[in-house]
Amino acid sequence: MSMPDAQDGAPVTDGAGSPAEAAGQRPVLVINAGSSSLKYQLVVAGSGTSLATGLIERIGLDEGRATHTVDGQGHVLEQEIPDHTAAFEVLTAQFRDHGPDLQEAAPVAIGHRVVHGGAKFASTVLIDDEVLKTLRRLVPLAPLHNPGNIAGIEVALETFPDLPQVAVFDTAFHQSMPPAAYTYAIPLSWRQTFNIRSYGFHGTSHSYVSRRTAELLGTPLEETNVVVLHLGNGASACAVEGGRSVDTSMGLSPLGGLVMGTRPGDLDPGLPAHMSRVSGMTLPEFDHALNKESGLKALAGSSDFREVMDLRDSGDPDAELAFDVVVHRLVRHLGALALVLGRLDAVAFTAGIGENSPELRAAVLGRAGLLGVELDEQANAGARGETRISTPDSAVAAFVVPTNEEWEIALEAARLLANH
Numbered sequence: 001m002s003m004p005d006a007q008d009g010a011p012v013t014d015g016a017g018s019p020a021e022a023a024g025q026r027p028v029l030v031i032n033a034g035s036s037s038l039k040y041q042l043v044v045a046g047s048g049t050s051l052a053t054g055l056i057e058r059i060g061l062d063e064g065r066a067t068h069t070v071d072g073q074g075h076v077l078e079q080e081i082p083d084h085t086a087a088f089e090v091l092t093a094q095f096r097d098h099g100p101d102l103q104e105a106a107p108v109a110i111g112h113r114v115v116h117g118g119a120k121f122a123s124t125v126l127i128d129d130e131v132l133k134t135l136r137r138l139v140p141l142a143p144l145h146n147p148g149n150i151a152g153i154e155v156a157l158e159t160f161p162d163l164p165q166v167a168v169f170d171t172a173f174h175q176s177m178p179p180a181a182y183t184y185a186i187p188l189s190w191r192q193t194f195n196i197r198s199y200g201f202h203g204t205s206h207s208y209v210s211r212r213t214a215e216l217l218g219t220p221l222e223e224t225n226v227v228v229l230h231l232g233n234g235a236s237a238c239a240v241e242g243g244r245s246v247d248t249s250m251g252l253s254p255l256g257g258l259v260m261g262t263r264p265g266d267l268d269p270g271l272p273a274h275m276s277r278v279s280g281m282t283l284p285e286f287d288h289a290l291n292k293e294s295g296l297k298a299l300a301g302s303s304d305f306r307e308v309m310d311l312r313d314s315g316d317p318d319a320e321l322a323f324d325v326v327v328h329r330l331v332r333h334l335g336a337l338a339l340v341l342g343r344l345d346a347v348a349f350t351a352g353i354g355e356n357s358p359e360l361r362a363a364v365l366g367r368a369g370l371l372g373v374e375l376d377e378q379a380n381a382g383a384r385g386e387t388r389i390s391t392p393d394s395a396v397a398a399f400v401v402p403t404n405e406e407w408e409i410a411l412e413a414a415r416l417l418a419n420h
């Protein structure tokens with residue numbers, strides 16, 4: 001099946017009037033449910049056109065807040081939203097009151113983002129009781145993320161019983177990694193009994209961005225090697241060889257690899273035992289500190305990169321060090337992933353920081369001369385949307401490619417339905 005083109009909006013098609021084309025023309029309701037928030041978007045798979053977006057926050061807390069945006073106009077609702085059932089009531093009310101009418105829009109499916117699919121799910125699946133049971137069994141792999149995803153699925157199944165619902169996994173894109181990349185050098189029984197290995201995350205983003213990068217380069221995806229740097233609150237780097245992930249910086253959990261908003265990335269594996277010995281810290285305390293109190297927050301006092309950059313601009317030495325640590329870690333992973341690929345065609349920056357911080361991109365690429373990347377400083381400084389930020393003569397290209405995980409999830413859902 002041909003890949004969509006983000007520029008001309010070519011549909012997911014394998015022939016006029018085919019099931020794939022029909023599925024590509026209708027919208028998919030994309031749901032990203034967390035423990036206390038629910039993001040949604042009604043998006044046409046074929047064109048990527050977004051018909052409405054929404055964010056429901058503070059689920060289960062005193063004062064909930066829901067924002068529904070249609071045609072650039074936001075509609076805010078503030079009320080208590082005790083659980084995910086109430087969140088879906090708010091979602092349907094927002095569509096009813098502010099449009100588009102869900103009956104008329106007739107979504108072809110609901111696409112759920114699920115963070116961890118373990119080794120069980122190598123691709124998008126239609127959700128049934130068996131899939132739900134497996135998802136519940138996978139909760140220990142992503143205790144902070146999968147329970148919210150599952151709650152969203154359970155309520156969506158009750159709210160929209162007639163719509164096919166599919167799960168799109170952050171981990172699935174990385175199931176193409178070879179054993180040498182995903183195997184940890186740890187006891188066999190851990191690997192066999194508990195499936196301990198590297199899984200990788202942000203797969204929908206790495207998939208979308210690497211495909212768009214090949215399209216921007218004008219080379220066939222199957223022949224294009226890209227390192228994608230997804231730099232948001234969570235961050236990961238991925239080596240994509242011919243459209244397939246062959247290595248990535250995150251591993252078993254979303255804690256590893258790059259420095260993030262509140263997560264540390266790579267650490268010495270001896271740290272938990274050492275902290276326990278010297279401070280009496282318990283494992284749950286350690287887990288909390290690594291998930292919520294580390295990364296930029298620990299180094300510079302804020303998990304928000306923009307705030308860290310403001311502090312750095314004002315001469316704050318902690319923010320200066322935080323920036324340097326972030327850049328150093330990125331350079332180290334970029335170099336390693338380039339060698340894993342053997343030949344590099346492009347580096348792509350995406351997500352909140354990757355798309356919006358010319359300083360960060362310049363600092364990283366300024367140290368990537370060895371790879372053959374030559375930064376175009378003007379293009380980098382003025383980059384808006386999809387932009388080539390390397391010079392025309394640069395041996396390896398560099399791009400800013402805004403990610404679009406919702407569209408990728410909609411495409412995955414439409415493709416799955418078309419093939420059913």
Ligand code: ADP
Pocket residue numbers: 231232233234261303304305306307309351352353356357
């Ligand atoms: P999430 O992983 O939650 O989806 P995002 O991709 O939205 O996160 O990225 C959030 C990060 O992007 C934050 O650290 C934020 O400060 C940073 N960011 C957003 N806009 C800018 C900007 N203009 N300059 C620098 N950083 C930015």
